[in-house]
Amino acid sequence: MLERELEKNTVNVRALMKNTSDLTMKYAKAGGVGVCVISCDGQTDTNRLANLVYRPLSGIDPSVNDPDRIAAMIGGELLIACDEKPVESAEEIVAAVTAGFCVILIDGVAKGWAIGVQGFETRSVTQPENHRNIRGAREGFVEALHTNMSLVRRRVKSPELVFRTMTVGKTSRTEICVCRMDSVSDRKLENEVIERLEKMPLSLVLESGFVQPFLEDKHPLFSEVGATERPDVFVSKLYEGRIGIIIDGSPFALYVPKLFSENFIMLDDYVEKPVFALFIRLVRYTAFLVSILLPGFYAALANFHPELIPDSLLRNLAAAESLTPYSVLTECVILDVFYEIMREAGLRLPSNVGHAVSIVGGIVIGDIVVSAGLVGAPMLLTIAIASISGYIVSDLNNQISLMRFVFILAGGLFGLFGLTVTAFVFCVSACSAESYGMPFMSPLSPFSAKAMRDTFARAGWRKLARTDPDIFDGGEGK
Amino acid sequence: MSVKTSGIGTGGLAAVLALSRIFSEAALLPGEYIGYGMQRFTAVVLSFILAAAVWLPLYLVMQRAGEVSAPDLVCGCGRAVSGFTGTILSVYLLFCAAETGFRAHCYASGTAFDSAPSAYFYIFTGAALLFAVSRGLKPTVRAGFLAFAGFLLLLALIVLSLLPDIKMDRLYPSLIDDPRSLLSEVLDEFSRSSELLLPALLCRGQGCKPAKCAGICLLMSCGGILLMTFLYNTVFGHLVSLLDYPFYALSSVSDITLLHRINGIDVMIWVSAAIVRLALFTFAFRETVSVCFSAKKAAPVCGYVFGAAALLISDLFTAYPEMYDSLNNVCSSGIPLTAAAVMLAAASGTGLALKNKGKAAER
Incomplete structure (x- = not known):
C-alpha cells in the first residue's frame, strides 16, 4: 500500500524498478502541494504528457494547499485524460508505468492516478506480407494490440463483438485480448481458451507462436490453431463462432478451432x-x-x-x-x-x-x-x-x-x-486430431452435407446469407 | 460452415462398412466365384435379401433395448451364456479378420503390388493396423470414410472412361440359368455379409443407430456390387470369369489412355479398405472381450493380440492355401454366419427378456 509521504513512495517505486535508467520522476507543485509525475522514458508521448498532465497541474490555483482537495481535482474535477485509473500500491505503479502510463503522486495522499499517455513508436497499418489477396482490404494487423483491436472493431460496429483483455507472462506481462461474437460463440470454448492462457507457465511472451502450443491439443503434425494477419479474415472466423486471440507485439492473430478444410479457403473466393x-x-x-x-x-x-x-x-x-x-x-x-x-x-x-x-x-x-x-x-x-x-x-x-x-x-x-x-x-x-472437441478433418470426415456449400464449392451469397454461419452443428457445441 | 462435433455418425460407419463389403467382392478370385450374365444380378439381390432376413432379429431386439450393444444384452443371460457367446463371436471375428488379411495379400501380390513380398506385406499392414487401433475407432472410421470417398471418385472415373465400351447386348434376359449354381452363388455372396454384425458391436456411445446403420450398409453394398457386376458383364461379358480381378482389370480397358493407369489407385483403395476392415473386426473383438468376458482393462491388449493372430493366420493361409480352401468351403455355405447371427439374436433377446422381467418384478 502507498504511504502518505511522497518521498517514501518514490523511493519504494525506484527500489522496485531497480533504479532503472529509463524511469523518470518529475517533482513539481500543484497548487501549494508537492506532486511527483512518474513515467517511463520512451513509453510515453511527451506532447500528451505536457498537454494532458503538466498543463492542468500547473493551472491549479497556488492558494489551494489541501492535498485531499488536489486529489479530488485530479481524480474527478480536472479534465486530464480519458484513460485514467487510481493506483494504490507501488506494484500497481510499476505495472502502469511500464505499460506506458504516467502516475501522479501527491504529497499527503496515500493514492496515485495512472494517466494514459502512451506514445511508443509503432509500425503503421500496411498490407499483410503473407496473406495477400486480390480484391480484399489492404490492411493487416500490426504489433500494437490496441491498433489491432480497433481494426477488428471497425469491421463489427456492434455490441455482439466482445473483447476481454488479460495479462500473461510473469516477466513480459504481455497483454492478450480474447475476442468473440456473443450470439454465435460457445461460452464453454471461450472459458477453456481463457483457462489455458491463464495456466500458461511462460514468463516471456514475445510472439503469437509462444502462446499457440498452449492452445493446441497434442497432435504431432497438424496445428488446430489458426493464425492470420488479416483483420477481415479474423472477423469472418469470429462470425462463425470461433474464439479469437490477439497478442500484443504480434502481427498475427490466432483463432480456435481451426479445421483442415480452412487451409483451402481464401478471402478472394x-x-x-x-x-x-x-x-x-x-x-x-x-x-x-x-x-x-x-x-x-x-x-x-x-x-x-x-x-x-x-x-x-x-x-x-x-x-x-x-x-x-x-x-x-x-x-x-x-x-x-x-x-x-x-x-x-x-x-x-x-x-x-x-x-x-x-x-x-x-x-x-x-x-x-x-x-x-x-x-x-x-x-x-x-x-x-x-x-x-x-x-x-x-x-x-x-x-x-x-x-x-x-x-x-x-x-x-x-x-x-x-x-x-x-x-x-x-x-x-x-x-x-480434434480441436476443442471438433474433428480436425470435418466436414470432410465426419461428413456434413450442410457444410459442403462452403467447403469444396462456395454457394452464392444469396444462399449463404440465409444459412447459419455457426460452425457448431445442431447446437452441440453450445 | 457447420460441422459435426461428436461421434462417428450412422452414415459414416455405414459407408465404411459398405466399403469393407465391396472390398471383399473386389478382392475375390473371380475364376472361382463370379458368374456371368443376368443370373449374377439375381444372386446378388437374393443374397442381400437373405442377409437382411438373417440379421433382422438381432437388430429388432437391439432397437427394443435402446442405447446398448449386443454384448451388453447377452450379459443379462448370465456369465456362462455370455462367455460361450463371446467365445463363438471371437472365433468368428478372428476367421473374418484372417480371411481379410489373406485376401488383401492375394490381391496385392496379384496386382500392381506384386513387388510386396509376404513378410513385408504383413509387417507393414500390421504396423498400420497397430497405429489405427491405437488411435481408436473414431479416427479409423473417419479415415475409412475418406477411402470410401476415394472409391466413389474412382468408380465415377471408371464409369466415365468406360462409357464407350459398355455393350448392353452382353446382358441376356434369362434371370435363372442353372438353379443349382444360383443357389451356390447366393449362399456364397450371403456368406460375405459379416460386416452386418459390426454395427451391433460398435455403435454404443458413438452417436449412431445400429439398425439404421446396418440397413444403410446393406443398401449401399448391394448398390455398389450391382453396379460393379453391371460393369463386369457389359464390358467383359463371358470373359469375366477368366480375369483375376475384374474391378482391377476394368481400370485398364478404357479408351482414354490417361485413365488406363488408375488401376494403381484401385489397389491403393482396396489395401486401405482391407486395413480398415481388419481394424473394425479388432474393435469388435475388443468390445466382445470387454463386455462378454468382463475384462475391460485387458481388452486393449487383447485387441493387439487379436490383430497379430489374424495376420499370422493369414500368413499361414498363404503358406497352406488348401487349409484356407477347406475353411472357406465351410464358410461360403453361409452356415457360420447364420449360426453367429441366430445365436447372437437369441442370446440378446433372452438377455432383454430377462432384464424386462427383472424390472417388472422390481415394480
Missing part, C-alpha cells in the same frame, strides 16, 4: 463468382495432393511399377534416367533436400539477396545439374511441380515439406504399397 470459387478450390486440393504425393509416386512407379507408366513416357523417362549416376530414390531425396535448403535460404535472407538466391538456385544450378548429368530432367520437373504446388496452400507449407519427404522414402523404398500404408497412417493421424 467470396468476391469471385461461385463457379470460379469451386474451380479454384478444387485446384488447391489437387495442388496439395500433387505436392505431397507426386515425387513419392514417381519414385514408386519408376522403381517398382514401370508397367503403370504409359509406354511412350516410360521410354523417355528411361532414356533420361540412364544418363544419371544415382538411383531414382537418391536423386529424389537429393533434389528435395536441395529445394528445402533453397527455400530456407530464400526465407531468411534480405529480399534483394533472396531473389538472387532463387535465380542462382532455381535456374543456374537446376540447369547445370541436368546438363552435367547429375540428375534427370523428369525428376527435376517432378520436384519443381511438387514444390510450386505446395505454395498454393501456404498455411500447410511445413506439413507438406515433411509429408512429401516421408512419401518419397515410402514410395522409393516400398513402392505403391509403402505409399498406400503411409497415406493410410497420415489419414488416421489427421482424423484423430
Whole structure:
C-alpha cells in the first residue's frame, strides 16, 4: 500500500524498478502541494504528457494547499485524460508505468492516478506480407494490440463483438485480448481458451507462436490453431463462432478451432463468382495432393511399377534416367533436400539477396545439374511441380515439406504399397486430431452435407446469407 | 460452415462398412466365384435379401433395448451364456479378420503390388493396423470414410472412361440359368455379409443407430456390387470369369489412355479398405472381450493380440492355401454366419427378456 509521504513512495517505486535508467520522476507543485509525475522514458508521448498532465497541474490555483482537495481535482474535477485509473500500491505503479502510463503522486495522499499517455513508436497499418489477396482490404494487423483491436472493431460496429483483455507472462506481462461474437460463440470454448492462457507457465511472451502450443491439443503434425494477419479474415472466423486471440507485439492473430478444410479457403473466393470459387478450390486440393504425393509416386512407379507408366513416357523417362549416376530414390531425396535448403535460404535472407538466391538456385544450378548429368530432367520437373504446388496452400507449407519427404522414402523404398500404408497412417493421424472437441478433418470426415456449400464449392451469397454461419452443428457445441 | 462435433455418425460407419463389403467382392478370385450374365444380378439381390432376413432379429431386439450393444444384452443371460457367446463371436471375428488379411495379400501380390513380398506385406499392414487401433475407432472410421470417398471418385472415373465400351447386348434376359449354381452363388455372396454384425458391436456411445446403420450398409453394398457386376458383364461379358480381378482389370480397358493407369489407385483403395476392415473386426473383438468376458482393462491388449493372430493366420493361409480352401468351403455355405447371427439374436433377446422381467418384478 502507498504511504502518505511522497518521498517514501518514490523511493519504494525506484527500489522496485531497480533504479532503472529509463524511469523518470518529475517533482513539481500543484497548487501549494508537492506532486511527483512518474513515467517511463520512451513509453510515453511527451506532447500528451505536457498537454494532458503538466498543463492542468500547473493551472491549479497556488492558494489551494489541501492535498485531499488536489486529489479530488485530479481524480474527478480536472479534465486530464480519458484513460485514467487510481493506483494504490507501488506494484500497481510499476505495472502502469511500464505499460506506458504516467502516475501522479501527491504529497499527503496515500493514492496515485495512472494517466494514459502512451506514445511508443509503432509500425503503421500496411498490407499483410503473407496473406495477400486480390480484391480484399489492404490492411493487416500490426504489433500494437490496441491498433489491432480497433481494426477488428471497425469491421463489427456492434455490441455482439466482445473483447476481454488479460495479462500473461510473469516477466513480459504481455497483454492478450480474447475476442468473440456473443450470439454465435460457445461460452464453454471461450472459458477453456481463457483457462489455458491463464495456466500458461511462460514468463516471456514475445510472439503469437509462444502462446499457440498452449492452445493446441497434442497432435504431432497438424496445428488446430489458426493464425492470420488479416483483420477481415479474423472477423469472418469470429462470425462463425470461433474464439479469437490477439497478442500484443504480434502481427498475427490466432483463432480456435481451426479445421483442415480452412487451409483451402481464401478471402478472394467470396468476391469471385461461385463457379470460379469451386474451380479454384478444387485446384488447391489437387495442388496439395500433387505436392505431397507426386515425387513419392514417381519414385514408386519408376522403381517398382514401370508397367503403370504409359509406354511412350516410360521410354523417355528411361532414356533420361540412364544418363544419371544415382538411383531414382537418391536423386529424389537429393533434389528435395536441395529445394528445402533453397527455400530456407530464400526465407531468411534480405529480399534483394533472396531473389538472387532463387535465380542462382532455381535456374543456374537446376540447369547445370541436368546438363552435367547429375540428375534427370523428369525428376527435376517432378520436384519443381511438387514444390510450386505446395505454395498454393501456404498455411500447410511445413506439413507438406515433411509429408512429401516421408512419401518419397515410402514410395522409393516400398513402392505403391509403402505409399498406400503411409497415406493410410497420415489419414488416421489427421482424423484423430480434434480441436476443442471438433474433428480436425470435418466436414470432410465426419461428413456434413450442410457444410459442403462452403467447403469444396462456395454457394452464392444469396444462399449463404440465409444459412447459419455457426460452425457448431445442431447446437452441440453450445 | 457447420460441422459435426461428436461421434462417428450412422452414415459414416455405414459407408465404411459398405466399403469393407465391396472390398471383399473386389478382392475375390473371380475364376472361382463370379458368374456371368443376368443370373449374377439375381444372386446378388437374393443374397442381400437373405442377409437382411438373417440379421433382422438381432437388430429388432437391439432397437427394443435402446442405447446398448449386443454384448451388453447377452450379459443379462448370465456369465456362462455370455462367455460361450463371446467365445463363438471371437472365433468368428478372428476367421473374418484372417480371411481379410489373406485376401488383401492375394490381391496385392496379384496386382500392381506384386513387388510386396509376404513378410513385408504383413509387417507393414500390421504396423498400420497397430497405429489405427491405437488411435481408436473414431479416427479409423473417419479415415475409412475418406477411402470410401476415394472409391466413389474412382468408380465415377471408371464409369466415365468406360462409357464407350459398355455393350448392353452382353446382358441376356434369362434371370435363372442353372438353379443349382444360383443357389451356390447366393449362399456364397450371403456368406460375405459379416460386416452386418459390426454395427451391433460398435455403435454404443458413438452417436449412431445400429439398425439404421446396418440397413444403410446393406443398401449401399448391394448398390455398389450391382453396379460393379453391371460393369463386369457389359464390358467383359463371358470373359469375366477368366480375369483375376475384374474391378482391377476394368481400370485398364478404357479408351482414354490417361485413365488406363488408375488401376494403381484401385489397389491403393482396396489395401486401405482391407486395413480398415481388419481394424473394425479388432474393435469388435475388443468390445466382445470387454463386455462378454468382463475384462475391460485387458481388452486393449487383447485387441493387439487379436490383430497379430489374424495376420499370422493369414500368413499361414498363404503358406497352406488348401487349409484356407477347406475353411472357406465351410464358410461360403453361409452356415457360420447364420449360426453367429441366430445365436447372437437369441442370446440378446433372452438377455432383454430377462432384464424386462427383472424390472417388472422390481415394480
